[in-house]
Amino acid sequence: MTPAARLSAAIEVLGAIDAQRIPAQKALKEWGTAHRFAGSGDRAAIAGLVFDVLRRRASSAWLLDADTPRARLLGMLKLERGLDADAISALCDGSRFAPEPLTETERAALTSRSLDGAPSYVAGDYPEWLDSHLKRVFGEARVAEAAAMASRAPLDLRVNTLKAKPEKALTSLAHLGARKTPWSPIGLRIDLGADARNPGVHAEEDFIKGGIEVQDEGSQLAALLTGAKPGEQVIDMCAGAGGKTLALAAMMQGKGRLIATDRDKRQLAPIHERLSRAGVHNADVRTPKGPDDTLSDIRASADLVVIDAPCTGTGTWRRNPDAKWRMRPGALDVRIKDQLEVLDRAAPLVKSGGRIAYITCSVLPQENGDQITAFTARHSGFAVVPPAAVAGALGERAGEFLAATHQTPEGLLMTPARTGTDGFFVSILRRG
Template identity: 80%
Template sequence: SRFAPAPLTEAEEGALSHRSLADAPAAIAGDYPEWLDPHLAKVFGDTRAAEAAAMASRAPLDLRVNALKSNRDKAMQSLAHLHAKPTPWSATGLRIELSADARNPGIQAEEDFIKGGIEVQDEGSQLAAQFTAAKPGEQVIDLCAGAGGKTLALAALMQGKGRLIATDRDKRQLAPIHERLSRAGVHNADVRTPKGEADPLADIRGTADLVVIDAPCTGTGTWRRNPDAKWR
């Protein structure tokens, strides 16, 4: 075909079969755009290629056990067929390791999920919620609640006691939160959807014990689940 690229030369074929990435620039070895290199170097230094390469490996499936309805031992036992293990850091987390070519398990069809005993949530997000040290009886505001992942985790920390208020500037992001709160058995949450320019929290200004702000970010944390994102 006249549209095909020219055949590889002997030198090119030899390079493909004998070269390694051992001496390649970090951006090549780590498989990321070259313009990112100074930013990753600032954070990771000489390990940036290894860090970036690790982000291209298959991510595990992390679950958070909802303490309002279950506990980790009980959930781990019912998910034994998926080989669920405790997460290394989160006290409420379970992890299902997945091989590179494995299909995602149908967690949404599991009885524990349907009854609200578990939620899909990365361990890092679980820890972020735990670090807030939200307590029962407090008034807590989740200011960038989105779909409600951390809202649910905060509700469990509060043991269903106190007042939990969830809102987000983008009301479209809040759409799934109502069904998720209901399934998780959360009864002390007040979802405030913004309307026009009015402040949905104007009536409680200055009264919160804790305000959680998980603001929109660079999205680099999603690279492991969406490796193409760094190129887009």
């Protein structure tokens, strides 16, 4: 397919997303099924265009003064891809499979309009109803913070120190352009271009043998900041597919007791194979069976309870750009209730001197600091560990990392703008 034909395909997919109100991945899959002539490179390029439009949906529509799939695509080409009106016009020439030529109105908009004077939620590309929430945490910096959350994310890998060493993995994956992550001592990063295909990490020998896992650097850091140690009893209450469970196991060096569970047993399905491949032998996976609590036998004995809490996922907008446009206020209310419940379930599991690590991939204060404030009010025996002490788990990089984060008395927040990671909130609560 020509570059122009890819633009036409992207407009078609965006139209399907609007008309059918379906997730972008489903629309892309259906388009690919109906157009089997398109190669993997074409499909990757079309997906890149669609997701870039979703990242810049509000600002692109503002720039063209029209909220249609075509207008949003044209606006994105200028704002995200850096093309000028002439370059865009060359692609939209009306030839076979190409988009129709630019109208005078479209050319004028691409030439003269900008985001000057645009509302914060337009310039930052997020739903208007979230503006007050983002203003509360970021203030006047919310546009810059949100714009960074609309940028393209790299592919981050975590080296599994039970089976590999970071230096050796870096050399082994040099052909993929891997480099060290800025903060995590066990992280590798592969930068992806606008039309890049998936580099096929799952087919690499390092992955097959369990030496690496796909995990955002922010998630790696969140696990490291829990301070899990060999010999401890650690409970991962919201283990899901096991990303942080694997990281905790490596930190424990196979020593101690690691319990992984999740209220939604469907989420746990991949964890068994992942633990086996990673060489983890001290993990006990507890799958829910009926209404009974899988942790009912544990009382005040855990050194560490990790809560990778269910949340709105606002910190992962770089990877799931269509999710932010489908998010509704009611979803926030549901997640807040879920978080309160899991925090209260965790409290009686922790022994004296033990700790709870509360983690979200959200930047919203209602899911982060507000939850911690409310929890310590309900459970007076717990106190927040100061962020400076928490960051000490990163060793010599602690001070620099701490300065990059957004800190509050309740914990610390990583963001794409500040730390180059997904948005993650981390709070450590110690039981007196």
